[in-house]
Amino acid sequence: MSKFYDELVEGLNEAIAFASGKDTGARVHTIDVPVIDVAAIRAKTGLSQSQFAKSIGVAKGTLLNWEHGRRRPTGPAQVLLAMIARRPSVVTELLRAA
CATH class of the missing domain: 1.10.260.40 (lambda repressor-like DNA-binding domains)
Incomplete structure (x- = not known):
C-alpha cells in the first residue's frame, strides 16, 4: 500500500495499544477548562x-x-x-x- 496508509495504520495501532494501557511512549496533552456556570x-x-x-x-x-x-x-x-x-x-x- 501507500506510505500514508502504513503510517495511518501504525498510528491507529499505537492508539489502540495506548487506550488498553500499554506504554507506547505517546505524549499526552491535557487542557484544564474550569467548571462553567x-x-x-x-x-x-x-x-x-x-x-x-x-x-x-x-x-x-x-x-x-x-x-x-x-x-x-x-x-x-x-x-x-x-x-x-x-x-x-x-x-x-x-x-x-x-
Missing part, C-alpha cells in the same frame, strides 16, 4: 435563554439542562462558554462581522 455566563450577556441558546447554536433544552446542572457542557461548547465568560460580547462581535 452557564446561567451566570448567560446573565452577563443580557440574553434570554432562547436568545443565548440560538446565539451559541444549541437547543434551548440543552441550555436548560446545563443551567439546572442536569448536564455539563463538554468539548467545543465548554471552550466557547469559557470564552464568553471572559468576554460576553465575543459571539455577537464575531457573528456581526460574518
Whole structure:
C-alpha cells in the first residue's frame, strides 16, 4: 500500500495499544477548562435563554439542562462558554462581522 496508509495504520495501532494501557511512549496533552456556570455566563450577556441558546447554536433544552446542572457542557461548547465568560460580547462581535 501507500506510505500514508502504513503510517495511518501504525498510528491507529499505537492508539489502540495506548487506550488498553500499554506504554507506547505517546505524549499526552491535557487542557484544564474550569467548571462553567452557564446561567451566570448567560446573565452577563443580557440574553434570554432562547436568545443565548440560538446565539451559541444549541437547543434551548440543552441550555436548560446545563443551567439546572442536569448536564455539563463538554468539548467545543465548554471552550466557547469559557470564552464568553471572559468576554460576553465575543459571539455577537464575531457573528456581526460574518
